[in-house]
Amino acid sequence: MHAAYIARGKTVLRAESAAIDAIAERLDESFACAVDHVLHCRGRIITTGIGKAGAIARKIAATLSSTGTPAIFLHPAEGVHGDLGVVGAEDTVLAFSYSGESDEVVRLLPSLRRIGAPLIAITGSPSSTLASGAAIIIDAAISSEACGLGLAPTTSTTVMLALGDALALTVMDARGFTKDDFALYHPAGALGRRLTLRTSDVMRTGSQVAIVHLETVVRDTLFTITRAGAGAAFVIDDDGVLQGLLTDGDLRRALLNDPSTLDRSTGEVMNPHPLVIQGDPLAAEALSILEKSERRPGEAPVVDSDGRPVGCLMLKDLLRCGIV
Numbered sequence: 001m002h003a004a005y006i007a008r009g010k011t012v013l014r015a016e017s018a019a020i021d022a023i024a025e026r027l028d029e030s031f032a033c034a035v036d037h038v039l040h041c042r043g044r045i046i047t048t049g050i051g052k053a054g055a056i057a058r059k060i061a062a063t064l065s066s067t068g069t070p071a072i073f074l075h076p077a078e079g080v081h082g083d084l085g086v087v088g089a090e091d092t093v094l095a096f097s098y099s100g101e102s103d104e105v106v107r108l109l110p111s112l113r114r115i116g117a118p119l120i121a122i123t124g125s126p127s128s129t130l131a132s133g134a135a136i137i138i139d140a141a142i143s144s145e146a147c148g149l150g151l152a153p154t155t156s157t158t159v160m161l162a163l164g165d166a167l168a169l170t171v172m173d174a175r176g177f178t179k180d181d182f183a184l185y186h187p188a189g190a191l192g193r194r195l196t197l198r199t200s201d202v203m204r205t206g207s208q209v210a211i212v213h214l215e216t217v218v219r220d221t222l223f224t225i226t227r228a229g230a231g232a233a234f235v236i237d238d239d240g241v242l243q244g245l246l247t248d249g250d251l252r253r254a255l256l257n258d259p260s261t262l263d264r265s266t267g268e269v270m271n272p273h274p275l276v277i278q279g280d281p282l283a284a285e286a287l288s289i290l291e292k293s294e295r296r297p298g299e300a301p302v303v304d305s306d307g308r309p310v311g312c313l314m315l316k317d318l319l320r321c322g323i324v
Contacts, residue, residue, distance in 0.1 A: 015146040016158045023159050026139060027166075034120050034136045035170045038069060043090030045071040046117070048079065050104045052153040053096040053160060060094070060164035067172040068181060076104035084108070089116035096164070097121070098140065098156040100128020109133040122160050138163055197283040202321055203302050203311030204230075211236060211309060214243055214267035218254075221246060221266045234301045234309045235270045241307040244270035247299075277302045277313050287318045 038045060045064055049057035057073055064071035074083060074093075087093065093112055097105045100123040112119055113133070121134035124141040131137045140163055146154040210228040212221045214237055221233045225248065232247040246266055254261040254269050261269060275293050277286050277300050290300060290313075302311040 012146040012154070015144075016155050019142045019155045019159050020162045022142075023140065023163065028139075030136055030138055031163075031167070031170075034138055034167055035174065037092060037118065037120065037136060038064075038094075038167065038171050039174050041069075041090070041092045043070075043088050043092070043117075045069055045094055046074050046087050046091050047071060047094045047096070048074045048076050048105060048108065049096035050076055050102045052157045053098060053102070056157055056160045056164060057094070057096045059161065060096075060168060063165060063168045064171070066182070067168055068175050068177045069168065069171055076102075076108055080104075080107050080111070084111050084115070087112065087115055087117050091117045093117050093119045094164075094167075095119060095121050095130060095134070096123075096160050097128075097130050098124040098153065098160065100125040100130035102130075105130060122163055124156060124159075138167075197321060198280050199277055199283055199286045199302055199313060200280045200311070202283045202286075202317050203313045204317070205311045209309065209312045210234065212246075212266055213237075214265065216266045217262070218246075218251065218264055218266050218269055219262040222251065222262070230312060231299050231314070232312075233266065234312070235266050236309065239308075242274075242276065242301055242303055242309050243267065244272040245274035245301065246270040247297075275300050279305070283318060283321060286313055287315075290315050290318070 045061070047057040047061040047064075048054070054073075054075065061071040061073040072086065074086060093108075095105055095108075100121065106129045109119075109129070118135045119133055120136045120138065121130050122138045122140050123131055124139075125131060126137050126139060126141075140156065140159050142155050142159055144150060145152065145156060208228055208230065210221075210225045210230045210233040212224050212233050212235055214235055216224075225231070225233050232245050234242055235244040235246060237243050244267070246269060250269065250271060251261070275289070275295065275297050277289060290297060298316070299312055299314045301309045302313050304310050
């Protein structure tokens with residue numbers, strides 16, 4: 001029975017994938033005109049649709065807004081009962097209806113004409129009532145639904161969603177929308193933290209960092225590490241420039257080989273080529289540096305442009321801050 005379920009799932013996915021491929025091949029100048037129109041819209045993009053198409057319209061409004069194009073969703077039934085007041089002549093309406101004959105959406109057309117807001121229709125019926133009132137028509141026609149009964153909107157809504165995403169992201173690229181712009185609209189959650197949290201926000205500083213001189217005796221370095229509650233000591237020269245790193249693990253291995261290590265200078269025992277984080281990159285970038293290192297260190301010195309340690313970046317702190 002499970003094999004039959006898996007086979008049916010694959011059939012649905014392949015049908016919807018094939019429909020998107022077919023739409024991609026048919027994409028024409030109408031799509032380019034829609035992109036240009038949205039890009040130069042002086043107001044907002046008002047998305048609308050009813051039922052499953054309405055759910056798609058609501059999602060595309062959110063995608064547009066988060067990628068630099070102000071947009072809101074207008075429920076068509078509420079629209080004809082007063083909510084059309086949100087639409088102005090400088091706005092553009094982006095309507096989703098596969099049949100192009102949904103009563104709730106079609107009833108908006110006379111008012112939209114009077115308001116003067118241009119209409120872009122994403123529909124599977126270019127000869128529909130909705131299409132006849134649109135300045136731009138984006139063809140979303142499919143050969144069949146993935147639903148075995150041919151009734152439930154499945155492939156048709158997938159295609160409308162894909163076209164809406166394609167429109168939003170093409171406009172985003174044309175605007176030159178950057179990661180910094182994206183972060184401005186996504187300050188919360190894991191995504192916001194990945195885009196905004198910097199190394200300086202996460203690294204340990206002050207008394208939590210163990211810093212010793214090259215000539216410091218290893219015994220004293222051990223005490224310094226313990227006081228800082230750290231896993232390693234950063235070893236500097238007379239100018240305060242980082243010269244190496246001595247971790248708890250390095251120290252244990254050295255003591256096993258030579259019990260007199262405690263009386264040697266830290267510079268003799270340290271790792272002179274530690275992984276370091278330079279400047280103040282995004283915390284997500286710093287995490288990637290640590291994870292891609294063959295040594296997979298648990299901590300790393302953060303150094304300034306002169307190579308002086310300014311903090312300690314701990315892998316466990318990065319994982320706790322919620323950027324993954």
